[in-house]
Amino acid sequence: MTTLEGMSRAELDKKEAGDFALGKGPLRPRDAATLILLDRSGREPRVLMGKRASRHAFMPGKFVFPGGRTDPTDSRVPVAASLHPDVERRLMGLGRKATPARARAIALSAIRETYEEAGLLIGDKTEFATAKDGWQAFSEHSVAPNLSKLRFVARAITPPGRVRRFDTRFLTAWRDDVAVALPEGPTLELEELSWLTFAEARKADLPSITMTILADLEKRLQDDPELSPEQPTPFYRMLHNRFQRQLI
Template identity: 65%
Template sequence: MSEMTRTELDEAERRDSALGPGPLRPRDAATLILLDRMGGEVRVLMGRRSSRHAFMPGKFVFPGGRTDPADSRVRTAAGLHPDEENRLRAGPGRTSPARARAIALSAIRETYEEAGLLIGRKGAFSTPRPDWQGFADHHVQPSLEAVRFIARAITPPGRVRRYDTRFLGAWREEVAVELPAGGPTNELEELVWLPLGQARQANIPAITRMILEELEKRLAIDSDLRPGMAVPFFRMVGNRFVRDLL
């Protein structure tokens, strides 16, 4: 376990998000670390948030956002690997199978909405949900089979936004359709594929840098992102920001 004091963390994140009284209970969130291993090096997809956002303005981040519980009911070509579902359900808080599925599917949906990348398999798909209509329009069945749990982090108290974020990973070859104009929202103003080392030097939040470091360590021993690997978990315990394993 590695630790950081509350003061040290506040200083590290001072430029990432507005400090001040915020919600006591963090909300579920999901983000997708999409990786490309073509060309002899691993690159990661990142996008720049608008400078108008109160939470991490102007920072480069992975596509993602708040979890929508209704996403658990979206039909998929394949579900989560059982080992990955078990990891997502581990740790504090009650995480049901439906909640774990919603978390993973929210990351898939947000990647479509923010980056125009549809992860899944080509095939007929229908849905009554407007936010999933793009998959139906482009004949893509969402799939969770290759999604991997990379890390979890809970925003410390004292921020204007608090999230219990699950960082998930997938390879670019799992993308069935890439829309040339990007996604239908304007959450991210710029999308770039960066080598992992270069990504760590970009204008990114402190926690994102920690996650990238963890990802590099995992890839060094697990280059294919096998299912069931231990997952780092960052959170405040007392007055210290600690790293545990799930």
């Protein structure tokens, strides 16, 4: 059992009081995407993390992976290669909004947010053009986003009672998939960007859900170093007043 699994709403509120601004928030969580970049060049894998500014209501001052809210129109951005079918199916999730376009938007949002927050363009060096906002750097540097190597490793829905709620899909890519590395991202939303081993990351000031997913990912890498796309994915959410983990 993880540190969060099985907690009641009251227990989770107390544990996460420093991670989120508590209060009456939206009833329906918004789609969001996070990209966990993995560097396997050394003896131990490392992950890219940065510190959120203290002014944010959502996870202020915490170390997190690059990510943010999904823009549905990202689904219209051309790509060098599409999602693996198993990844697409799991990203589609459950319910009436389960469509390939939604899965594509989530994946592309993760790539766009990684550029905006970390200055890293993930994809293939080839001709690329789009007028879509947020993708100009990909056109300027001739990088077409490549979705085929993304892996879906976790999903988590922010519990009720927070001023921000997100239905976040956590994806991974390898550092080798970065086609162009710029000095910094244009939004400056993440500070102190660092490549950390899992042991180093555990010592950082992490949100509870980030710590939980980091532990899941470390275990999966030990059992499945290539992160096979057909493997089940943990899904965290509040059900029947308990924070539950199920595999999807």
